[in-house]
Amino acid sequence: MNFLENIKQRAKSANKTIVLPECTDIRTLKAADALLKEGIAKVILIGNPSDIKTNAAGLDISKAECIDPANYSETAQLSEKLAELRKSKGMTQEQAAELLKNDGLYLGCMLVKEGLADGMVAGAVNSTANVLRPSLQILRTAPGIRLVSSFFIMVVPNCDMGENGIFLFSDCGLAQNPTSEELAAIALSSADSFKKLVGVDPKVAMLSHSSMGSAKHPDVDKVVEAVRIAKEAAPHLMLDGELQLDAAIVPEIGKSKASNSPVAGVANCLIFPDLDSGNIGYKLVERLAKAEAYGPITQGISKPVNDLSRGCSAEDIVGVSAITAVLA
16 A cells, blocks of 8 residues: 555544635645545535535535635634734734635634644645645644644655655755754654654654765754754654765665764655755655655644645645644
């Protein structure tokens, strides 16, 4: 069973509810049809019921719960709670109610906040900033987490490195130039995400153009300090660096360049020093190695909200929804 099929099976067992707020887009409705047909998750759709029914002609979304934000019975209660969350910014209950009626992303996040849904998937028609803004304002970061970051699960065909060809790459979508403290936080969040999704112990390599002091540069120093911080915070975690990519994943090179490292040559979680290298790295592997790339998946929010690429397919929405259900 491949990675995604395994995730779908686990999502079916979890029986979670996912909010899909972008119901003006046919890809979202096709995804809802597939999620319900396959029993991957229960679905809440946000939008005008008549418009949804018209747009979904030929699809079966009869088992989805459709919430009309203009006439939702829970709006008063949710707006009171949203106003309380945002009172430091001067939000009134009337303003909160108006926001919930006109912005499905805010309504979706409030449903997740109040336990009426387990996670939300959006981004087919909204920017990353628009998806994450209500997530951070309403759900906020998880306890002990200092920043939200993202990752990709990469499944490389015919590969015996990583976890039988499965890797986690982070951060490839959010943190532009993380500090040492932020890089350590990304590593710790990524290790937890890998364990939850792949089901095996993470082996985390903090990547650099240097391996164990082979080069001197402030960029290397940043990674060295991140390793120190991460090890201090999670001494039980199998994590090491700084490591060049080949030293991290190729056993014989790992032995040659970092013989005393427990991670060198066997890493399955790769933490890139900045967004440029992470984004370039995952796209190189996706295109040249014909790898499957699942993401970007957000991590660090108290409850799962995941952002889609605006070029996503309905199948992509199904996959991210299944991952969101498992993370929930």
